[in-house]
Ligand code: FES
């Protein structure tokens with residue numbers, strides 16, 4: 001993602017970026033050294049994207065940019081210019097949880113919930129690539145993120161339940 005130098009203000013050390021966040025397109029004036037995670041949390045005000053390690057290890061800050069799961073602590077906000085960004089706030093529609101969120105809830109796949117938004121966004125991106133059919137595939141899909149309190153069994157169950165219900169819908173249609 002190239003930075004558009006023509007939109008930079010060297011005096012202010014800021015740049016204009018145009019991004020679509022959860023379907024809503026808007027321009028923002030951002031500091032050039034502002035991380036994408038801090039931009040999302042503090043400038044856009046979407047606090048569901050969490051910051052854990054801030055160096056790319058834990059996955060708590062994961063968002064989806066142009067259909068790819070990305071660690072927002074490792075990017076500058078200016079690098080997202082022109083992108084479509086999805087955060088955890090975009091998963092529920094009109095207050096109704098997405099099927100994957102429902103499945104997490106039903107399978108007790110979270111405890112404190114600090115890691116949950118990152119896991120959800122990683123899994124949404126992964127499930128768009130194809131179904132997750134086995135426990136080992138589910139564990140692989142979870143392997144890029146870290147949960148420090150609840151363990152992974154509930155998440156594996158939630159993923160497999162979700163994947164099975166998608167398969168069921170396809171088979172019955
Ligand atoms: S806060 Fe970004 S990977 Fe941990």
Ligand code: FES
Pocket residue numbers: 109110111112113114115116146147148149150
């Ligand atoms: S539920 Fe607490 S860190 Fe994962």
